[in-house]
Amino acid sequence: MQSPAVPGLPHTRARALHWLTTAAALAAVAGAAAMVQPEGATARPGPPVPQATGGPDPEAVDYPLECGPHPTAVTHSAQVDLDGDGRTETVAAVRCDAGGGTPPHGLYLLTGRADGAVVVAETLVDPGEGMIVSELAAADGTLRAVLLAYSSPDVPRSDPDLHGEATWNWRDGRLVVDQAAPPAPAFHT
Template sequence: MQSPADPGLPHTRARAVHWLATAAAVAAVAALAALVQPEGATARPGDPLPRATGGPDPETVSYPLDCGPHDTAVTHSAQVDLDGDGRTETVAAVRCDAGGGTPPHGLYLLTGRADGAVVVAETLVDPGEGMIVEELTAADGTLRAVLLAYSSPDVPRSEPDLHGEATWNWRDGRLVIDQAAPPVPAFHT
């Protein structure tokens, strides 16, 4: 136990200069993060997700995802005419809305039926694989997803350490995964 006369080890005492230096460093990182945005990005933190245009609405679907007492949350969606039939499909990244942690995503291809119902036509990434969809884009009939995952059960669920990409295209009457980069450590240099 430390006595009031013993101030402790020098490296354990926080001085005002230490707090000011830490605050300045955090502010600089936050300012830099606010300025650096992907090309074409317009969303800001707190902005609602863009709504589907032309394709099925991802909010109207019952997903094959067991969330127990929790609802599902659509975190990303993209619209694209994958099969070239002139009708836009929607791809939705969906997870359980557990309110904490980083639940895995499912990635689903949605189509509209003749009766107007929206259905899951195909599961592109199964939630059982434990992946997190970080980014989802669609252009020129191609779908691209950036995926995060964990190298072991010991990795904190808030810090995925694997990174990979997958690209899908329509070929020979079906959706084909054209490129699936193997997950690699996200912080590997």
């Protein structure tokens, strides 16, 4: 049925050919979009990155962290043989799982005892320092952590403005911090 105000124009009536042409055009656009990827993206995952294995389970530890009624949460962990003794240690970044805000982290070096118990051997970053571990990596006997913090109590807890890195290496029979962090204000983009 045609509207009395508009005469019967050919493009005002949808026919099967119209729908088939539209469907073909949409399929071509969707197919082209699926083929286009950002630079550096790959369709297939690469080989798995080798990781040190056999270190203590970071979930099997009672951490020296006061969380009140909240449980603790392991947010990052890495396994590495820091002291070169052939046994893998685990380093765990742990915070209170308060469900909101940005609680500070503790960074702990874990070892296994002969009886199979997992213990905190050393505190690398004390939660009382108010830092947040945003990255943790271990390779070739070195531990690296990216740490965030706040320059003053006036800085919103959702937007830490200090950023730095700390690295730990085993030297002269002990674990040594090579760089204190966070040393400089973070850059926001």
